[in-house]
Amino acid sequence: MILRLAWRYAFSKANRHRGVSIRIAVGLGIGILAILVTVSFMQALQNAQFDHLRTYESFDFHSVQRYSLEDGRALAKELEGLSGVKEAFVYQDLPVLVVDPTGENHPMRIRAIDAGATLPIHPIAGELFTAEGVALSYRNRFLGNPVTITFLRSGKQVTQVPTQRSIPVTGIYATEYGPFDSATILVTPEYLASLIGSGAYSIGIHASDRSIRNIEKQLSPYDVISYKEANQSLYQAMELEQKMMTLLLFLLILVIIVHVHVSSKRLVGSKQREIALLRTLGFQEKKMPHIFVLQGLIVALIGCVLGLALTGLFFLLYPMLRVYILSNLGLDLTLALRSGEVGFLCVLILALAAFGAYTGSRRLLHVDIMEILGHGELL
């Protein structure tokens, strides 16, 4: 009978307050959707930022000291022989100004890198690493072909002399990291040497954290720097961002908690006359909260299921949004949820719903039957 009463007071068509139950469950569902999407975006953003930094910018480790192209390549080969090192390669980032067809200057960089380095750079058109030109990203196609680049090169009278060259574009590329695409022109070290001389190269290393000792032995401890050290201020900013996001998430959960608690009490409150009547009929007071705890659990459970279904739907439709985010923000975010976090959230909601219903109904049991029947809302 308790289950029947609980269901009748939750979602049965005969229930006058069915709309309240539905609104509460929908509110819960949307709240859960908001929390889970926020959590997954938060984690994806954090992961993407560091993944992209490690992949394209400062790599897992890189050398502080600069080497000639030949020495650098020889050292990279030695490093690749060390255990834990997946890849080592030479690279050089050179700041340049690029003039677009309207005559406007754009500060960019040329990255000279060996074609063998396995960065996830996807060719879209033409050839990327050739001895006849440079590769632009699809974001910079507007710069035209050939592209006009202003270098700073060593001079005889002064240290640096600006030199403008018109260079053919041999290929178009794309990566999953928009800021890299927007700022970078790719070129082979040999072709860069033919333009402004060989220059000095760093060594980029993709390796496990544990291999740092071996790398330090090879390069000297002062010559190797991790991506965290290289991006210390960004790392701290992201830690702060993470704290702020956690606070935001906490506030979201707090809103849900208040919603669940108040709603559960409201559900009980809407049935207070029924509680009084059941008491006159001899329904045992000790068992009365069971009805409303069960009713609160049913509503909360439906809310959780709805929230999870909405989240599932969002994840299903996310590939469409992913393309939008990639094209507009230049970030390829892979969303993921940890089942432990989802489970914890649902259990928390169910527990609070039960608690709210229990305290609400217990409170009504302490009020005189005639007072409940004679008055309006007491909760």
Added chain:
Amino acid sequence: MANSFECVHLSSITKSFPATQAGDSRLMILEGISLVIKHGQSVAIVGKSGSGKSTLLEIAAGLLEADSGTVMLDGVLLHDLDDRKKAIFRAQKMGFIFQASYMLADFTALENVKIAALIAGSSPQEAHVAATDLLHRVGLEKRLHHTSDKLSGGERQRVVIARSLVNNPAIIFADEPTGNLDEENAAMIEELLLGLVKERNATLLLVTHNPQFASKLDRVLTLRERTLVEGM
């Protein structure tokens, strides 16, 4: 000391309420009221509005605590019962009819009556048979599956009467059962209630403003100046 013929035994009941204005002393409603009602007897309590009739009924029914005095129903001192035993006693021995014809609004007429039987420990089948039978008796055979919002005031009160009788209670407490009804419906409810109570040999303690209705009962008591006196 109660004997086996007594169904209701109120002894020296006193009740006061907190004063509504600061500085006033407590408002005394009932003072040393004693009352004995025999099994199968129907008793009406009349009196002016605010004289404490409903308060006395609620105390007699165990819905309200008296400041002092004892209430004995069917040989059982209510004060001695814990919550669980009081609930069982209410379900099996007592029936309630209120002026506002309170139904469990999310349930049909049939379910309203069935629930009372189920709470008292009847099996679902017994409850169904008893509820259907009583609803037929009160003339609601075509309204079994209607909820309270689809029933008229008189029909709702008939459901409440059926619900109060479904467990064959020893005593029925009725607070202005016809107070909210028109003359025609009121007369029908009066007949129905008194007929069913007599037929089942139940004791009836009823509060009413209506002297004609009161005069149809075995005994009439008037609550005047916080005490009960025989007659109108």
